[in-house]
Amino acid sequence: MIKIKRSEGGFIGAYITLYVVLFLFFYHYFRFKGIPPLSWNTLFCIWSSGALLMMAPIIPPRWRFSSLRYIHTALAWVGTIGLAFGLYFVLASLVIDTTAYIFSLSWEPPLPRWDLWLAFCTAFFICLYGYKESMAVRVVSIQIPTEKLPKEFSRFRxxxxxxxxxxxxxxxxxxxxxxxxxxxxxxxxxxxxxxxxxxxxxxxxxxxxxxxxxxxxxxxxxxxxxxxxxxxxxxxxxxxxxxxxxxxxxxxxxxxxxxxxxxxxxxxxxxxxxxxxxxxxxxxxxxxxxxxxxxxxxxxxxxxxxxxxxxxxxxxxxxxxxxxxxxxxxxxxxxxxxxxxxxxxxxxxxxxxxxxxxx
CATH class of the missing domain: 3.60.21.10 (Metallo-dependent phosphatases)
Known part of the structure; x- marks a missing residue:
């Protein structure tokens, strides 16, 4: 029987909750934008794929299959970047809709195409920049003056x-x-x-x-x-x-x-x-x-x-x-x-x- 540690359970619970909230936001937001509802089969495929991407980054090694290691790694990358993308898509959408509302004389939901593409591109380029930054290794050098080092040490790194x-x-x-x-x-x-x-x-x-x-x-x-x-x-x-x-x-x-x-x-x-x-x-x-x-x-x-x-x-x-x-x-x-x-x-x-x- 597989047991989840208490520390793992709290983290996994928070992670899954965030993902589910994002999924629900997308579903209702697209309906609000006037995009036709999808069929139940399509929704099932989307939710199943999303659940797979959601779980991939947090599956402990003892639950994984070594023969599927590379597939799991790829899914984990997509899942974690997808979480960041979802968060920035939400933020970009809120900013775009708020701006459209402020500069409109009467409130009408903006056309569902231009604002969605703008939010998509904004989230995409932010994630691309974030990925590049996360892969860069930088050394920050700081000098701390002190008189507490022995004379034989001019510096200590x-x-x-x-x-x-x-x-x-x-x-x-x-x-x-x-x-x-x-x-x-x-x-x-x-x-x-x-x-x-x-x-x-x-x-x-x-x-x-x-x-x-x-x-x-x-x-x-x-x-x-x-x-x-x-x-x-x-x-x-x-x-x-x-x-x-x-x-x-x-x-x-x-x-x-x-x-x-x-x-x-x-x-x-x-x-x-x-x-x-x-x-x-x-x-x-x-x-x-x-x-x-x-x-x-x-x-x-x-x-x-x-x-x-x-x-x-x-x-x-x-x-x-x-x-x-x-x-x-x-x-x-x-x-x-x-x-x-x-x-x-x-x-x-x-x-x-x-x-x-x-x-």
Whole structure:
């Protein structure tokens, strides 16, 4: 008997709900536009195809057939991009209809052809631009002045990977590009600030070996994100360890001239009932003036910990990823990108994310 984990169930439920809402919108919107109703057979084919595309991106590997891997990958791409396309089609349609209403002396629904094509083209080109942007790997370089490094270190290079979301969409080809960029940067230490996985990975050995290939002088360290718990924390920890990362779950380690402190994502407390270690209690164990780096998936600095670390690296929000969702992320996380001075000698840096979740 197949069992769905509680963490998977919540995510899958929200995903399916969004897709169903979009389907219902399209059906009633096209009827509103005066497009003749389709036959029941045609509607059944459309809904069946839509259901297949909807489910493809969220089917766990343990449910898949290896012989259909490439077909499943193609369907997952179409399904996730289709979700983004649907969202932007809705937004474009609302803007077009609202504009037509404002500039009309008397309200009459606009002709069903020009406005639909305009909304279609708008959504298509936005998705095309978004796909191009998501496949581009960019390195953002920031210098943090400090007097806490020993004299023998003129600099110490920290490379942050955040929200890579390895899985069906961020695949081996993309990972090779990322690893090549990492080697060119030649960092002293690599840190992953969560969501290294997007779900369960089929070829754990091959993908982990690709990440294991590069060994920075002072090691690789990681913390959990919410998707590590979605994927199954045991599976995520196994993969992260195989990839050469030391996972910091409420721990402090020395990495050359600095301390690195890592805490679990709060998702572990809600999804798995695991206790969460507060960083202020953890940071009290540091007594000397060595540079302290805090790894925390979500960009929510603990008020009691400000002044006890020098730099917090976070991710999670992807700067909203899809317009206009950056407005919603701003409501929960007031700082969603770049460097922020928290005061008392502490800084926060929020990454846009190396990969993407879903569309």
């Amino acid at each position: 920290i490379l942050q990977i955040s929200d890579l979301h390895l899985g069906i969409l961020i695949n081996k080809k993309m990972l090779r590009q990322i690893m090549k960029q990492i080697q060119e940067e030649n960092p002293d230490v690599i840190v992953s600030t969560g969501d290294l996985l997007d779900g369960e990975i089929e070829d754990v050995e091959t993908i982990s070996q690709m990440m294991l290939h590069y060994h920075p002088p002072y090691g690789k360290f990681a913390v959990t994100g919410n998707h590590e718990f979605y994927a199954g924390i045991e599976h995520a920890l196994y993969f992260t360890g195989k990839a050469g990362f030391h996972v910091l779950r409420g721990k402090i380690v020395e990495a050359g001239p600095i301390y690195i402190v890592g805490v679990d994502d709060p998702g572990g407390r809600f999804l798995k009932g695991q206790p969460e270690v507060e960083e202020d209690q953890l940071l009290k164990n540091i007594s000397d003036r060595r540079f302290t780096l805090l790894l925390k998936h979500r960009p929510l600095p603990h008020r009691g910990a400000v002044g006890m670390f020098d730099l917090q690296l976070s991710g999670h929000v992807h700067r909203g990823q899809l317009f206009p969702f950056m407005a919603f992320t701003w409501l929960f996380y007031r700082h969603t990108k770049g460097l922020l001075d928290l005061g008392k000698g502490s800084l926060l840096y929020v990454s846009h994310g190396t990969g993407t979740w879903g569309p």
